[in-house]
Amino acid sequence: MSNNAVENFEPKILVFACNWCTYAGADLAGTSRLQYPPNVRVLRVPCSCRVNPQFVLRAFQRGIDGVLVAGCHPGDCHYTTGNYYTRRRFLLITRMMDYMGIDSRRFHTRWISGAEGPKFQQVVTEMINEVKAIGPNDKFRDDAKIEVKAVETNE
Amino acid sequence: MSNIQNEMRAVAKELLESGKATVVLGWEKGTMPYDSTPVMIRSAADVDKLIWDEYCLQNLSTYLIDFINTEDKVAIFAKGCDTRAYNRLVHDRRINPKNSIVIGVPCSGMKNPKVAAKTPEGAEVPMANACKECRYPNPVACDQKIGSDVTPWCTAKDFSDVEAIEAMDADAKAAFWKEQYSKCIRCYACRNICPACNCTNCIFDQSASGWCSKDVNASENQFYGVTRAFHVAGRCIECGQCEAVCPSDIPIMLMNKKFIKDIDTLFGNYEAGLVTEGTTPLNSYQVADPEEFM
Numbered sequence A: 001m002s003n004n005a006v007e008n009f010e011p012k013i014l015v016f017a018c019n020w021c022t023y024a025g026a027d028l029a030g031t032s033r034l035q036y037p038p039n040v041r042v043l044r045v046p047c048s049c050r051v052n053p054q055f056v057l058r059a060f061q062r063g064i065d066g067v068l069v070a071g072c073h074p075g076d077c078h079y080t081t082g083n084y085y086t087r088r089r090f091l092l093i094t095r096m097m098d099y100m101g102i103d104s105r106r107f108h109t110r111w112i113s114g115a116e117g118p119k120f121q122q123v124v125t126e127m128i129n130e131v132k133a134i135g136p137n138d139k140f141r142d143d144a145k146i147e148v149k150a151v152e153t154n155e
Numbered sequence B: 001m002s003n004i005q006n007e008m009r010a011v012a013k014e015l016l017e018s019g020k021a022t023v024v025l026g027w028e029k030g031t032m033p034y035d036s037t038p039v040m041i042r043s044a045a046d047v048d049k050l051i052w053d054e055y056c057l058q059n060l061s062t063y064l065i066d067f068i069n070t071e072d073k074v075a076i077f078a079k080g081c082d083t084r085a086y087n088r089l090v091h092d093r094r095i096n097p098k099n100s101i102v103i104g105v106p107c108s109g110m111k112n113p114k115v116a117a118k119t120p121e122g123a124e125v126p127m128a129n130a131c132k133e134c135r136y137p138n139p140v141a142c143d144q145k146i147g148s149d150v151t152p153w154c155t156a157k158d159f160s161d162v163e164a165i166e167a168m169d170a171d172a173k174a175a176f177w178k179e180q181y182s183k184c185i186r187c188y189a190c191r192n193i194c195p196a197c198n199c200t201n202c203i204f205d206q207s208a209s210g211w212c213s214k215d216v217n218a219s220e221n222q223f224y225g226v227t228r229a230f231h232v233a234g235r236c237i238e239c240g241q242c243e244a245v246c247p248s249d250i251p252i253m254l255m256n257k258k259f260i261k262d263i264d265t266l267f268g269n270y271e272a273g274l275v276t277e278g279t280t281p282l283n284s285y286q287v288a289d290p291e292e293f294m
């Protein structure tokens, strides 16, 4: 990877945002006109606990460079306990990703409430900058699939 | 060993003749000296097929799933790991303990059939990988027992192989796993033999769901490997059957043991397959669990 390629690289970051807090936090960041780079795609989920680790693996396979799973602070889950399960699950998966050789800077879990627009801005900005610095993800990628997809869109 | 074998045959005969069992699951001699395969016996006249030697590696508990909707009364012979597998299946409500009789057999460690296949006859064959690290050679629960308990040769979990991978840098780790999983032919033998992989509908049989593709490439194979390991995380009873049956010699236990190690470190030491009630690490939580996501 040449330095030039890394400099021009615009990472794709996928955010799984819990409907009840982080999604509202992202919305607040927007209505407050807090700026952050446009590399983020937000995918709304009913609870952070909805995020099956397969979703994260699938994202990396299909060419995403960084994944953020974000939900309510422990104790604040709309379904009372969902995020406690999220926490156990992703403590393990974060370590497994590292074990498989995926740079741990590419994958984060964070608690971001509906009132934390600035935190949303800060977390995604930091993540985009970090992933920009380490370059595109080439681990776990299913390049065959990505090419097929590109052909389909060009039609 | 032959004393145990004689006792096995006698017990099987008695159970079948008295009608306490309609089927007995044990091992018979296979085509090779290093090959002892499962056998299903329905008639007292056939009990002499039963054998007990150092290659009775295969776990028989998973076969009980096939009997959940039958009226059979099934007796199985079970080593230490097999009784943990039995508990796993009862815990997961996949077998009916009322329809089964577990005959515990303390085990001194089975030999590695894969190595035996490549070893000249008469030469020493090492123990199977999982047996080397076994902490429960004696049945953890059974209805009756044959033979006497042995002294376990391991008392603590050994994670040195996992630590060796953890010590590698990210690129080396990725290269290692990519190479290993490029060999996977997706035969699903590891899943089929696993007592923790007991789902009625496995996601890997539902390729139309969009979750998993049947493509056999390093990416999809790793997705399979991690997903299966995660599905058994907190439930894997460390029998090593998955790795033992893998035709491509993929070090599957390195994945399972990584989860076991992290579960022990993060949520407290956990021994799967010792009980049949209560929660497992991933279907429970503690408010005081480690917090890294603030």
Ligand code: SF4
Pocket (backbone or CB within 6 Å): B190, B193, B194, B195, B196, B197, B232, B235, B236, B237, B238, B239, B240, B241, B242, B243, B256
């Ligand atoms: S994952 Fe492997 S070691 Fe664990 S229970 Fe299943 S077959 Fe046994």
Ligand code: SF4
Pocket (backbone or CB within 6 Å): B191, B196, B197, B198, B199, B201, B202, B203, B204, B227, B228, B231, B232
């Ligand atoms: S791979 Fe997962 S879904 Fe399939 S049988 Fe194993 S635990 Fe069940």
Ligand code: SF4
Pocket (backbone or CB within 6 Å): B183, B184, B185, B186, B187, B188, B189, B190, B191, B242, B245, B246, B247, B248, B249, B250, B252
């Ligand atoms: S047994 Fe080995 S080759 Fe077969 S699916 Fe499992 S890991 Fe792949």
Ligand code: FES
Pocket (backbone or CB within 6 Å): A018, A019, A020, A021, A046, A047, A048, A049, A071, A072, A076, A077, A078, A079, A080, A082, A083
């Ligand atoms: S509802 Fe937000 S984490 Fe459960």
